[in-house]
Amino acid sequence: MLIRPNQTVVILGAGLMGRMLGLQLLRAGHPVTLHDAAGPDADGAAARVAAAMLAPLAESAITEPCVVRMGQYALERWPELLGQLRHPVFFQRAGTLIVWHRQDRAEATRFEGLLRSTQMAVPGLPQLLPLNATELAQQEPALAQRFHQGLLLPGEGQLDNRGLLQALLIELQEEGAKLHWNSPQTPAAFEWDEDCFVIDCRGMGARLQWPGLRAVRGEVVRLHAPEVSLARPTRLIHPRYPIYIAPKPDHVFVVGATEIESDDNSPASVRSTLELLSAAYTVHPGFAEARILELNTQCRPTLPDNLPRLRRCGPRSVQINGLYRHGFMISPAITDVAMAWLTRGDTQLAEQLGVALDNHVESPNPQTETA
Numbered sequence: 001m002l003i004r005p006n007q008t009v010v011i012l013g014a015g016l017m018g019r020m021l022g023l024q025l026l027r028a029g030h031p032v033t034l035h036d037a038a039g040p041d042a043d044g045a046a047a048r049v050a051a052a053m054l055a056p057l058a059e060s061a062i063t064e065p066c067v068v069r070m071g072q073y074a075l076e077r078w079p080e081l082l083g084q085l086r087h088p089v090f091f092q093r094a095g096t097l098i099v100w101h102r103q104d105r106a107e108a109t110r111f112e113g114l115l116r117s118t119q120m121a122v123p124g125l126p127q128l129l130p131l132n133a134t135e136l137a138q139q140e141p142a143l144a145q146r147f148h149q150g151l152l153l154p155g156e157g158q159l160d161n162r163g164l165l166q167a168l169l170i171e172l173q174e175e176g177a178k179l180h181w182n183s184p185q186t187p188a189a190f191e192w193d194e195d196c197f198v199i200d201c202r203g204m205g206a207r208l209q210w211p212g213l214r215a216v217r218g219e220v221v222r223l224h225a226p227e228v229s230l231a232r233p234t235r236l237i238h239p240r241y242p243i244y245i246a247p248k249p250d251h252v253f254v255v256g257a258t259e260i261e262s263d264d265n266s267p268a269s270v271r272s273t274l275e276l277l278s279a280a281y282t283v284h285p286g287f288a289e290a291r292i293l294e295l296n297t298q299c300r301p302t303l304p305d306n307l308p309r310l311r312r313c314g315p316r317s318v319q320i321n322g323l324y325r326h327g328f329m330i331s332p333a334i335t336d337v338a339m340a341w342l343t344r345g346d347t348q349l350a351e352q353l354g355v356a357l358d359n360h361v362e363s364p365n366p367q368t369e370t371a
């Protein structure tokens with residue numbers, strides 16, 4: 001084990017991973033201190049703008065089987081973890097619906113082929129359900145007449161990202177975590193303190209200490225659309241504008257997201273906004289009268305292989321990063337792997353799920369450590 005029983009843990013970054021792991025460490029009896037460069041509303045976190053879809057099979061079209069396994073594991077863990085919070089968080093598992101316009105059938109066939117090969121590679125995934133027009137209308141009446149076929153991925157889920165971040169914050173406060181806002185830090189700042197163990201969960205904020213970590217920009221629109229009712233996240237297959245529409249409580253919808261290889265965090269472009277909104281309008285005309293609540297941009301912290309990783313960065317420090325576009329989908333798996341490794345020295349779950357752990361201590365780069 002790396003963290004001694006009852007040892008104080010300092011977590012850098014109170015975004016998604018920092019809050020999730022901080023709470024589990026507190027419950028395991030560790031005094032926990034969190035530092036975040038931004039404020040308690042997670043304004044600096046990718047987690048604040050995310051759609052928070054939990055869709056391992058849908059994502060398998062663009063990710064590795066190990067991430068699908070982590071996502072499958074996490075779908076079962078979320079209800080337990082949310083059940084431990086005193087504030088309820090919106091969570092549902094009504095599946096993911098995939099639709100396409102007639103002219104894009106070839107793209108849909110290719111997508112279905114990718115999902116079917118994932119089902120062969122990862123046993124235990126739910127069956128993919130092809131829907132005809134009648135079945136589609138039964139599953140999602142709002143889309144009847146507009147689409148004539150679709151695919152349902154049963155059991156996939158979503159949750160309310162901001163509700164979760166807030167509920168975790170309340171829990172951390174109630175359990176006695178020490179919280180420091182507007183407090184940007186580096187692991188090197190704590191090297192002198194031999195009593196504490198440092199966990200770096202700074203997402204993009206760790207870039208100077210993790211060469212290879214890159215940003216993948218995403219833009220999302222938050223809409224209030226009282227005329228639209230969708231029971232589940234819906235993805236539109238499209239050769240140029242593939243989008244998802246994730247329904248949140250009270251007719252709020254998150255429409256996203258662009259994927260741009262860039263660390264530019266400036267506001268959304270006109271082109272991206274037009275594409276996202278036009279595509280949403282082709283899914284449901286009720287979006288024409290929707291109100292634009294927010295237009296957000298954030299960067300997804302991504303490693304060269306697009307996979308998450310835990311690594312030692314000093315004798316008493318580790319880094320957890322690279323959650324890319326799957327933080328909500330996999331964070332319960334990463335949290336359990338981290339707890340097993342750090343507090344019990346147990347790497348069995350990491351091996352089972354295929355989570356990369358680097359146990360050798362990286363030699364610090366003096367030029368970047370203090371940057």
Ligand SMILES: Cc1cc2nc3c(=O)[nH]c(=O)nc-3n(C[C@H](O)[C@H](O)[C@H](O)COP(=O)(O)OP(=O)(O)OC[C@H]3O[C@@H](n4cnc5c(N)ncnc54)[C@H](O)[C@@H]3O)c2cc1C
Pocket residue numbers: 012013014015016017018035036037038042043044045046047048049050051052053054183184185186201202203204205206217218219220256257297298299300301320321322323324325326327328329330
């Ligand atoms: C547009 C978009 C859509 C997404 N949709 C989904 C989705 O549908 N499903 C899904 O599973 N995932 C989704 N994600 C991905 C998910 O949001 C991320 O994978 C996840 O937030 C990463 O968690 P993290 O804790 O590593 O980083 P973050 O959530 O970014 O948190 C990092 C924290 O570190 C803090 N910090 C930075 N520098 C410092 C410093 N020097 N000192 C102290 N603190 C610092 C930041 O302020 C921040 O609070 C989406 C992301 C984006 C951008």
